[in-house]
Amino acid sequence: MKKGLIFFVIVIIAGTIIYFNPFQKTSTDDIRLILPETSLFTLQFENTKKVSELITSQPWFEAVEQIPLISDLNKSIQSLDSLNEVGQLKSRLSQLPAWISMHTTSSVELTPLFIMKSEGFDWQLSSIQELGEKLFREPLTLSNQEFDGKEIAVLKSSELSFAVLIEGPYLVISENTILIEDVIRAMQGEESRLLKEGDVLKKSDILLIINSARLDELASVFVEGNDFSFSRTRMSGNVIVDLDIKDNELTFRGSEYNQSGLASNPSDVFGKNLIPLTSSSFSWRPNQVKLSELVNYFQNGFCTITIGRAQAQEQVYLMPVNDTTEVSNALRNMAQGLLAPSDSTVYKEKYISSEIGYINDEKFLRDMVEGLNNDAKAPFYTLFQNFLILSSNLDALKTVLDDFENESTWGRSIERRRILDDMIQETDLTYVQDFEYATDQIRRSLKPKWKQFFAENPEVLDVLNLFKVQLNLTGKSMLVAGNLSFRENFKSPIATDVKALEQQNILANVFTDKEIITKPYIVRNHNNSSLEIIFQDDANNLYLTNKQGEILWKKRIEGGINGKVHQVDYYKNRKLQYLFFTDTLIHLVDRNGDNVDGFPQKAIVSRPFVGSSVIDYANNKDYRFLAVDRRGDISLFDKQGELLEGWNPNTIGSPLLETPFHIRIRGRDCFVAVETSGRIHLINRKATPYDGFPIKVNGRFSGDIVIERGANFNQTFISLMTEEGEFIKSNFSGEIIQQKQFVRPSVNTVFTLVDDALETDFRVVRNDGRVLTFFDSELNETFSVDYPNSRNISVDFYNFRNGKEVFAIRDNDARIMRMVNRNGEFLTPIIPSNGEISMLFYQNRLEYEVFVNFANQMNIYAVKPL
Incomplete structure (x- = not known):
């Protein structure tokens, strides 16, 4: 749509009222005969000015005003009011009934069709031309063309061209003549009309008519492929709803004429305790099981949960079960009958308190459910809490089980549970989308034109909070109700100068006896779920503090902490303890600062530990504790601190890039260990290497190890970077599948791979000592920053979704850090820092909380994104 067209159109319309004539009623005095079937959706305004005033008064208007249709419409209404005030118009045109119908005119364009209904006067084409020439101070050429016996006027200036149709009380205008022709077709035949028999229009401040048959067409304008398919809904006709605008939400209520004749078969809103808080969307619909051997064992209801992963969205499905034993036996028999030729036994994996199975048939779920x-592919399944849980992605299925165990679900959150409980509990369709976790996937799915638009106007998406809709069949109608809520904080204040950046807000600080020697670890209080901070000073004092800067306790321990502080549920009772290693001791301290019985535990090792990790194979809290020494030798202990066979130690013999870690792929346990000297190890649970490992690479590795999980060993990848700038990607089958050498401007230039702290993405950083250049996970350059440094640089990367990507750049020799966003804009001045930081992000107030240790103090900073 050409910029300014709406302004032009509506101001031109205003001029016709100066020359009004009495209006004679015609056979087309009915909007039903005007609106064409090609409309994707139509907005009806009973009083356009009233609606405009209501929208512009909302706190979220600043965000949506970036949309050209809204901004131009608002400017046009203001212009009409100005003409009224100076007496140039004899009627309040902005208060007339109006319709805006949206149509596709290309694969990436929506074009509006404007309709306005006069009250007691005739529209005058000559007046439109005359006023337009006065307003734009240039001639407007007028030409006519005929279509099916109706005359279409075309007015052109040097910049704009638009078509006009006058039909009785209606004035129809569009920049695209084809849309005017669609109106004429609608006037001549019911099959070409948007409104069908049974559709009921009423007077309303704002009425929205959605052509549900064209929802996929609407989506295709914005997104690539079929990422957002609406064909799964049960709608088939026009959905007509009233819109009600409030301070923080837009509510809608209405109906659809049920042309399909579907009978109501409502499903409960079930499984609330199994919906992760990080779900981007979830829905409930009726369920009809087709398989005769299973049909009697399921209740009605099918829930689809969408969970955001690193670069994609994964679906998990829930079905309520009557008889878990019978369903389990039937699925196990199916799995046995569909064994792959390479498998000797049916796949099964114990995880938490469930057994996960696998059915080797991607059509299994579609064959089972109507x-x-x-x-809809879901070969992995488990039976849990009287539900069958299915997914094509094993990690997504485990996320549902993990978040239930950690009470991090909609049903366990007081605020989120209230949202679900306030909805109708039996519906033919309930759909909820949480934009906090959906926005990134929406951006990734957009076509290039719209990616650019939303990149330039991020507030348009950032202002969106939660979308809910429910459908209920009743007789010949489908009732529709729901709302779209908006965020109160969607735009951060922009720091306009260095002084503004320097005014960092310190929320709290803590002073210690000696210099702090560890990272500030953010931990959770299991009593009230509040966040606390634990760290150690150079006198070996261990501190636990709250976020207000109060020291909750201080405990002197034997030795300095080597590696991380881990939180574990040692007794499996939802009470958390702190696990860490010193030189040769395993420590376990409870939340009151007391040693757990039997700890610290002396480890029989030849060299001091330098790093540690915790392994929980089946997430059932039967922990294994891993530690590594400076020679790269790996020790693995059971829960009681006893060394395990083959791990006492497992000798690597060379320093490691980072502490080895565990990952499970299709039930196979893997330990990843990477030597800085260029060897990649993949070790099984029995401490022996997998086939194809170790892999030897020329060069010294630098930075982090990045893992991309896949369905099997061939599709799971290890990505690494050499200091000299070679990117290496191998799979878990021991094959190098990608190598790329980056341009290295000088021999002093070094490269580092940086993993996202939240494990969703990675970046490559090139450092020449004065400039840092950042590359994305596709290995394309994104931005660079001037940052003179010692070359002993570390970068912490946090991807908090919704475009909130932030980097903490630390010069370890100079002991300073600065934060920069994904556009290369500095968010902070230089901040003194001992080492690695911790960070949180609060979407509700658009603020980072940054935890920084320096000298003998721990500071908590509030930092605003730009």
């Missing part, structure tokens, strides 16, 4: 799309 009405699913081709993208």
Whole structure:
């Protein structure tokens, strides 16, 4: 849509009222005969000015004003009011009934069709031309063309061209003549009309008419492929709803004429305790099981949960079960009958308190349940809490089990549970989308034109909070109700000068006896779920503090902490303890600062530990404790601190890039260990290497190890970077599948791979000592910053979704850090720092909380994103 067209159109319309004539009623005095079937959706305004005043008064208007249709419409209404005030118009045109119908005119364009209904006067084409020439101070050429016996006027200036149709009380205008022709077709035949028999229009401040048959067409304008398919809904006709605008939400209520004749079969809103807080969307619909051997064992209801992963969204499905034993036996028999030729036994994996199975048939779920799309694939399954849980992604299925165990679900959150409980509990469709976790995937799915638009106007998406809709069949109608809520904080204040950046807000600080020697570890209080901070000073004092800067306790321990502080549930009772290693001791301290019985435990090792990790194979809290020494030798202990066979130690013989860690792929346990000297190890649970490992690479590795999880060993990848600038990617089968040498401007230039702290993405950083250059996970350059440094640089990367990507750049020799966003804009001045930081992000107030240790103090900074 050409910029300014709406302004032009509506101001031109205003001029016709100066020359009004009495209006004679015609056979087309009915909007039903005007609106064409090609409309994707139509907005009806009973009083356009009233609606405009209401929208512009909302706190979220500043965000949506970036949308050209809204901004131009608002400017046009203001211009009309100005003309009224100076007496140039004899009627309040902005208060007339109006319709805006949106249509696709290309693969990436929406074009509006404007309709306005006069009250007691005739529209005058000559007046439109005359006033337009006065307003734009240039001639407007007028030409006419005929379509099916109706005359279409075309007015052109040097910049704009638009078509006009006058039909009785209606004035129809569009920049695209084809849309005017669609109106004429609608006037001549019911099959070409948007409104069908049974559709009921009423007077309303704002009425929205959605052509549900064209929802996929609407989506295709914005997104690539079929990432957002609406064909799975049960709508088939026009959805007509009233819109009600409030301070923080837009509510809608209405109905659809049920042309399909579907009968109501409502599903409960069930499984609330199994919906992770990090779900981007979830929905409930009726369920019809097709398989005769299973049909009697399921209740009605099918829940789809969408969980955001690193670069994609994964679906998890829930089905309520009557008889878990019978369903389990039937699925196990199916799995046995569908064994792959390479498998000797049915796959099963114990995880938490469940057994996960696998059915080697991607059509299994579609064959079992009526009405699913081709993208519904779910070979992994488990029975849990009287539900069958299925997914094509094993990690997504485990996320549901993990978050239930950690009470991090919608049903366990007081605020989120209230949202669900306030909804109708039996519906033919309930759909909820949480934009906090959906926005990134929406951006990734957009076509280039719209990616650019939303990159330039991020507030348009950032202002969105939660979308809910529920459908209920009743007789010949489908009732529709829901709302779209908005965020109160969606735009950060922009720091305009260095002084503004320097005014960092310190929320709290803590002073210690000696210099702090560890990272500030953020831990959770298991009593009230509040966040606290634990760290150690150079006198070996261990501190636990709250976020207000109060020291909760201080405890002197034997030796300095080597590696991380881990939180574990040692007794499996939801009470958390702190696990860490000193030179040769395993420590376990409870939340009151007391040693757990039997700890510290002396480890029989030849060299001091330098790093540690915690392994929980089945997430059932039967922990294994891993530690590594400076020679790269790996020791693995059971929960009681006893060394395990083959791990006492497992000798690598060379320093490691980072502490080895555990990952499970299709039930196979793997330990990843990477030598800085260029060897990649993949070790099994029995401490022996997997086939194809170790892999030897020329060069010294630098930075982090990045893992991309896949369905099997061939599809799970290890990514690494050499100091000299070679990017290496191998799979878990021991094959190098990608190598790329970056341009190295000088022999002093070094490269580092930086993993996201939240494990969703990674970046490559090139450092020449004066400039840092950042590359994305596709290895494309994104930005660079001037940052003179000692070359002993570390970068912490946090991807908090919704475009909130932030980097903490630390010069370890100079002991300073600065924060920079994904556009290369500095968010802070130089901040003194001992080492690695911790960070949180609060979407509700658009603020980072940054935890920084320096000398003998721990500071908590509030930092605003730009």
